[in-house]
Amino acid sequence: MTSPDRVHRGALLAAVLFAALPWVGCRKMSELIEDESVGMNGGFEHARDGVPVNWLVYNSETVKEGGDFDIILDTKDFKEGRQSLKFLIRECSAIGGWHSPGIAREYPALSGETYLISLWVKGEGSAYLVRIGGVDAWNGDYETVDSFDPASDGWKLVEYEFTTPGEYETIRFELNALSPGSLWVDDVRIELVDQGSSGRPTSGSQNRSDRRPAYTM
Numbered sequence: 001m002t003s004p005d006r007v008h009r010g011a012l013l014a015a016v017l018f019a020a021l022p023w024v025g026c027r028k029m030s031e032l033i034e035d036e037s038v039g040m041n042g043g044f045e046h047a048r049d050g051v052p053v054n055w056l057v058y059n060s061e062t063v064k065e066g067g068d069f070d071i072i073l074d075t076k077d078f079k080e081g082r083q084s085l086k087f088l089i090r091e092c093s094a095i096g097g098w099h100s101p102g103i104a105r106e107y108p109a110l111s112g113e114t115y116l117i118s119l120w121v122k123g124e125g126s127a128y129l130v131r132i133g134g135v136d137a138w139n140g141d142y143e144t145v146d147s148f149d150p151a152s153d154g155w156k157l158v159e160y161e162f163t164t165p166g167e168y169e170t171i172r173f174e175l176n177a178l179s180p181g182s183l184w185v186d187d188v189r190i191e192l193v194d195q196g197s198s199g200r201p202t203s204g205s206q207n208r209s210d211r212r213p214a215y216t217m
């Protein structure tokens with residue numbers, strides 16, 4: 001399959017596989033702290049040592065291009081619960097993925113299923129990119145969920161429908177900050193809204209507050 005967004009996935013797989021391994025003298029490609037008891041943690045309410053659990057995090061410990069940035073839990077500016085995730089960027093790479101500050105998650109999916117991806121996001125100066133894609137060990141076909149809009153003012157709710165391409169059994173959500181400024185994100189949800197031929201139950205409501213998440217992990 002050809003796509004302008006198609007990327008090689010080998011290094012992405014390595015980021016997942018190596019995230020939990022101890023490294024001496026080498027830089028990890030992402031940081032991952034897992035806790036099944038807190039589910040997806042799309043609202044970033046659960047963290048350890050300042051790192052949101054159950055997310056792959058591209059932070060100052062892992063981004064090999066370096067840069068100068070902080071990823072922090074903001075208890076003063078949020079849309080859900082008690083805190084949001086804030087990227088405070090003074091300098092960073094604009095490449096994206098594990099080269100830039102960001103977060104990512106992968107979920108099992110079935111061909112033809114349609115998901116509603118939704119999140120609250122707020123950008124102040126910092127360019128950013130939110131993507132969803134079907135992925136396998138080596139490749140990914142991504143679609144843009146949202147990107148920085150200079151005219152946007154304050155928090156905005158982003159909703160985007162995505163149907164799993166035929167050959168993929170995993171979907172990947174990824175958000176990157178790409179330039180100096182500030183970026184906040186909160187209440188990320190990935191909900192199954194059309195089962196296609198998979199037969200799995202959908203979230204079953206047009207009201208966001210009533211919909212069920214597609215996955216708890």
Ligand SMILES: [Ca+2]
Binds near residue numbers: 042045078082084186
């Ligand atoms: Ca929250």
